[in-house]
Amino acid sequence: MLKKAKLINKNCATNNVTEFTFLADEDFIFTPGQFINISIEDKQDFPCFRAYSISSDPKEKTFSLCVKVVENGRGSNWLNNLKLGSTIRFLGPIGNFYYKQNKNDICFICTGTGIAPFKSMIPEILKAEHKKKVTLIEGVRTQKDILYEKFFSELGKKYKNFSFLVTLSGEPDNKNYQQGRVTQNLEKYLNPNLDYYLCGTKPMIEDCIKIFSENLIKKENIFFEKF
Ligand SMILES: Cc1cc2nc3c(=O)[nH]c(=O)nc-3n(C[C@H](O)[C@H](O)[C@H](O)COP(=O)(O)OP(=O)(O)OC[C@H]3O[C@@H](n4cnc5c(N)ncnc54)[C@H](O)[C@@H]3O)c2cc1C
Numbered sequence: 153m154l155k156k157a158k159l160i161n162k163n164c165a166t167n168n169v170t171e172f173t174f175l176a177d178e179d180f181i182f183t184p185g186q187f188i189n190i191s192i193e194d195k196q197d198f199p200c201f202r203a204y205s206i207s208s209d210p211k212e213k214t215f216s217l218c219v220k221v222v223e224n225g226r227g228s229n230w231l232n233n234l235k236l237g238s239t240i241r242f243l244g245p246i247g248n249f250y251y252k253q254n255k256n257d258i259c260f261i262c263t264g265t266g267i268a269p270f271k272s273m274i275p276e277i278l279k280a281e282h283k284k285k286v287t288l289i290e291g292v293r294t295q296k297d298i299l300y301e302k303f304f305s306e307l308g309k310k311y312k313n314f315s316f317l318v319t320l321s322g323e324p325d326n327k328n329y330q331q332g333r334v335t336q337n338l339e340k341y342l343n344p345n346l347d348y349y350l351c352g353t354k355p356m357i358e359d360c361i362k363i364f365s366e367n368l369i370k371k372e373n374i375f376f377e378k379f
Pocket residue numbers: 187202203204205206217218219220221222223224225226227228229265266268269377378379
């Protein structure tokens with residue numbers, strides 16, 4: 153059955169990514185890492201659903217999404233044009249891309265809005281796992297595309313076991329950040345005793361998995377969500 157939620161806040165995270173906050177009609181309980189499937193009600197002839205990962209704290213009454221507005225994209229543009237107070241209908245929470253507890257340190261790797269589930273997962277893990285080393289590698293094209301830099305930098309100050317690395321694939325002169333794609337920055341994070349969580353585009357995930365398999369990282373240590 154479809155659930156309902158009201159749009160209560162909307163803001164630009166970057167020039168093509170919008171963050172939405174919703175208040176669900178009924179209790180909304182999710183595990184960080186899960187997503188919802190939104191019914192895109194744009195009155196076209198055929199129905200359509202689009203999946204969006206939940207990016208917020210599971211203890212909040214509201215929930216948030218972080219959506220890249222894709223050129224000519226049906227779902228992302230419909231969402232982006234919603235007015236405050238509008239209602240969405242959705243299925244979920246769904247998905248099994250959540251933290252699988254074990255003894256390994258963790259490396260999170262994402263590109264673009266692939267950071268959404270990690271924004272929900274990482275603070276929860278850091279609260280529970282004081283000894284585990286947790287790394288986040290965020291890949292974007294340019295500095296203005298970086299998502300949640302302040303949020304994760306502050307987590308890095310609060311938790312000594314957390315490190316946050318941004319890498320830019322399209323701004324070679326920017327000396328404030330690591331350069332290159334996430335895959336070009338993986339070398340020092342390759343370790344068969346790490347768990348890897350990947351989220352982003354299919355090619356990024358496939359490239360990472362290829363590098364992992366060449367470096368004897370086992371499939372059971374790799375978890376991913378393809379957008
Ligand atoms: C589990 C999961 C979680 C996800 N979480 C997120 C998230 O947190 N944030 C996020 O931003 N995205 C997320 N996504 C991706 C999201 O579901 C959508 O795929 C994305 O928003 C694009 O949908 P759209 O309807 O806007 O674009 P679509 O209409 O699907 O179009 C996608 C692209 O194809 C092109 N296209 C469409 N139709 C045609 C055509 N006929 N000919 C040529 N080109 C065409 C469009 O121009 C566009 O570039 C997630 C996906 C999955 C599977």
